[in-house]
Amino acid sequence: MTPLEMDVLNRSIDEMMEIASRRGLDYFPMRFEVCPPEIIYTFGAYGMPTRYNHWSFGKSYHKMKLDYDLGLSRIYELVINSNPSYAFLLDGNSLLQNKVVSAHVLAHCDFFKNNAAFARTSRDMVERMAANAQRIHQYELEYGRDRVEQLLDAGMALQEHVDASRYGEGMRKKVAEGPDHKGSVGGGV
Known part of the structure; x- marks a missing residue:
């Protein structure tokens, strides 16, 4: 987008936010950014602007960016469903597309x-993911990249087979408290 288009978009977003507020939409403070495709697709592959490094994210990026x-x-x-909410718009969109997308984003954020x-929902997920990335980086320095990658590979392979919604607050509390006397969380499954 040209600098003139960016100025028009920013003014349009301000107008949209005023109209949305008058119409009853209620969302966290908004941060809009127009990003080149490489950034948008990196965020899409990683699921967040900041995350630990893993080869599978690069694989996802390559597929998404090639498409x-x-x-x-x-x-x-x-x-990103956080407080503040972040909206990353594709620089390759036309001005009209980014205007429509921005209005769409406001509805997303009201819903969130x-x-x-x-x-x-944890509203500080961006910061938590950055802290997790730093922690995993420290593990790589301490234990070696290969060992950490093997652990991440195993965990990521299992994640597709776990229904997190299956367990309610009681199970989350047991997990937070640690293993029971049988050596398994919640008495085993």
């Missing part, structure tokens, strides 16, 4: 803040 380059898919925006399904 974009070939015109097979397009990420118009990425929105006010829908009961998101009530327990």
Whole structure:
């Protein structure tokens, strides 16, 4: 986008936010950024702007970016459900597309803040993910990159087979408290 288009977009977003507020939308403070495709697709592959390094994210990035380059898919925006909310708009979008996407983002963020399904969402996820990335980096320095990668590979292989919604608050509390006398969390499954 040209500097003039960016100025028009910023003024349009301000107008949209005023209209959205008058219409009853309620969202956390917003931060909009227009990013080149390499950044948008990196965030898409990693799931967040900051995350630990793992080869699978590079694999996802390559697939997603290749599909974009070939015109097979397009990420118009990425929105992070946090406080403040972050909206990353694709620089390759036209001014009109980014205006429409920005209005769409405001509705996303109202939904994130006010829908009961998101009530327990950690609103500082960006900061937590950055801290986790730093922690894993420290483990790589302490234990070696290969050992940490093997552990991450195992955990990521298992994640597709776990239904996190299956366990309620009681199970989360038991996990937080640690193993029981049988050596397993919650008495085993």
